[in-house]
Amino acid sequence: KKAIAVMTSGGDSPGMNAAARAVVRTALYEGVKVYGINNGYQGMLDDDIEELTSRSVSDLIQRGGTFLGTARCPEFKTPEGRRKGFENLVKRGIEGLVIIGGDGSLTGGSLLSKETGLPIVGLPGTIDNDVWGMDYTIGCDTAANTIVDAINKLRDTASAHRRIMLVEVMGRNSGWLAMMSGIAGGAEFVLVPEVKFNIDSMCEEIKAMYDAGKRYSIIVVAEGAGSAIEIGKAVEEKTGIDTRVSVLGHIQRGGSPTVEDRMKASMLGEKAALAIISGASDIVFGFNEGKVVGVNLFEAVNNTKTLNPELVRLARVLA
Ligand code: ATP
DSSP states (O other), X not given: OOEEEEEEESXXXXXHHHHHHHHHHHHHHTTOEEEEETTHHHHHHTTOEEEOOTGGGTTOTTXXXXXXXXXXXXXXXXXXXXXXXXXXXXXXXXXXXXXXXXXXXXXXXXXXXHHXXXXXXXXXXXXXXXXXXXXXXXXXXXXXXXXXXXXXXXXXXXXXXXXXXXEEEOOTTOOXXXXXXXXXXXOSEEEOTTSOOOHHHHHHHHHHHHHTTOOOEEEEEEGGXXXXXXHHHHHHHHHOSOEEEEEOGGGGGOSOOOHHHHHHHHHHHHHHHHXXXXXXXXXXXXXXXXXXXXXXXXXXXXXXXXXXXXXXXXXXXXX
16 A cells, blocks of 8 residues: 655744644555654654544644654755665655755755655645745745734734834744735834845934824834844934833744635645645645645745845835
């Protein structure tokens, strides 16, 4: 009987469970054995691998995090480490692997594929939405909704005190989460690593807005654009307006996935399982402009995604 494996790796994201569940249930539906690798590449090296049943993935679709666990594994960055992991799969007759993770995890998968010939299919599991060739990654919608919810609350208190409120959000080197939540949250400024910004002119604009009667302003800062705490200090100094900073942190990683993340994760999980069962390899499935796309794994990891300039413009126009 044919066998495949599924794992989650890197930073967790809401919807990883829904994706893994879909991989498992699709494989079982197709009569294929499916193994779960615990704790990412670390579990692959430690031989922490078990066969999954339909029941293994029950009561999971609504949960954030990942039931398989995830980890960072420096040893997997060496060819010896990857060879060791490969051997743990081969001895179980595993003929293909679905990796749900971010850019780093997919890079590890591309090397495993190249060096061992093991078929690999990737799914983009990260809140950062920074995987090339697609405009959606599993978990980004839930994280953006969490940030917008925080902005709504911060707006109330900022307005009460006529304060400037800075909100630092995740995204690593990508400004996508900041841009989406900034636009959807109605922020006055969105600072992202992809676009140069000038704190002096921003402060001049804020002062003018307050002079004209504005009661508050929200500045969303992508973590990749700099420390909101440092920027907040500068803003308070330059404007003379009471300023507060919220660094949202890991709140953004958790929570029950939104309908969008559950649906897309489920659809991508099925796609990935069917592809790997059919013997396909080196594909990352994602969504682009509302449609499922399969991009080449090596292209996905060797290219850097850029921020949609239309979003950058929209944020300015609506502020
Ligand atoms: P996120 O962006 O959401 O944090 P990620 O998948 O990018 O997720 P990383 O920590 O970059 O997270 O990668 C997860 C794991 O993938 C690493 O701990 C390592 O085991 C493996 N990995 C990352 N980069 C490489 C690489 N260049 N070569 C081999 N393996 C890698």
